[in-house]
Amino acid sequence: MKLYWGPHTCAIGTHVLLEEIGKPYEAEKIDAAGGATKEPWFKAINPKSKVPTLVLDDGRVLTEFGAIAIWLARQNPELNLVPTDADEEQRALSLMDFAVGTIHGQAFGRVFMPERFEPQDPVHQTLGLGQASVKKQGRQMIEEAFAIVDGQVAGREWAAGDRFGIADAALFFVERWAAEAGVELPANLAAHLERVKARPAVRTVMRIWGEA
Numbered sequence: 731m732k733l734y735w736g737p738h739t740c741a742i743g744t745h746v747l748l749e750e751i752g753k754p755y756e757a758e759k760i761d762a763a764g765g766a767t768k769e770p771w772f773k774a775i776n777p778k779s780k781v782p783t784l785v786l787d788d789g790r791v792l793t794e795f796g797a798i799a800i801w802l803a804r805q806n807p808e809l810n811l812v813p814t815d816a817d818e819e820q821r822a823l824s825l826m827d828f829a830v831g832t833i834h835g836q837a838f839g840r841v842f843m844p845e846r847f848e849p850q851d852p853v854h855q856t857l858g859l860g861q862a863s864v865k866k867q868g869r870q871m872i873e874e875a876f877a878i879v880d881g882q883v884a885g886r887e888w889a890a891g892d893r894f895g896i897a898d899a900a901l902f903f904v905e906r907w908a909a910e911a912g913v914e915l916p917a918n919l920a921a922h923l924e925r926v927k928a929r930p931a932v933r934t935v936m937r938i939w940g941e942a
């Protein structure tokens with residue numbers, strides 16, 4: 731299988747899961763920020779123009795962080811990447827969905843790509859007010875969301891269950907964006923980020939990404 735990834739993207743969470751699983755895979759770096767996902771060759775693979783994109787050996791294409799993570803977990807049940815206990819599974823999926831849909835999609839999206847959320851009315855457009863207020867709103871949303879999740883991970887080593895799993899991979903990619911967005915990570919999330927970064931699989935991925 732082959733993972734398409736781009737620097738600074740959420741695809742690092744998928745890359746970490748592949749490395750944790752430890753089976754053979756390829757990883758191809760593309761210039762996602764520079765528009766590579768919009769190029770015809772990539773759109774032919776994933777018309778959504780997004781990484782992570784995981785192409786299986788039989789040609790099937792998997793998209794969406796959460797869906798890919800659950801698929802990888804089901805292929806490797808012995809790793810318990812999704813907890814087997816129903817309450818812990820619910821916790822893992824809830825945390826992952828919040829990280830992917832709200833913290834990434836809504837909050838960081840406003841900070842990193844304000845133009846996609848900018849009010850389109852002429853006053854904002856002419857005075858250039860839109861993007862600054864969108865970014866400010868994004869930072870507030872990140873802070874509020876991090877405060878909620880910080881309370882949820884208090885006293886736990888991993889986000890759900892008793893070992894590293896898909897929710898940790900999702901939290902990892904939003905936690906590591908905090909500094910870039912100028913947001914301070916609350917204490918429990920900062921400690922969680924350090925625990926994740928200390929894992930051998932994560933260190934390997936960070937070396938591949940040129941960050942270690």
Ligand SMILES: N[C@@H](CCC(=O)N[C@@H](CS)C(=O)NCC(=O)O)C(=O)O
Pocket residue numbers: 738739740741762767768779780781782793794795796830
């Ligand atoms: N809902 C998607 C979001 C993926 C996503 O937003 N990926 C970003 C990088 S973090 C991307 O590929 N952006 C390129 C673009 O929008 O042009 C998922 O969870 O996989």
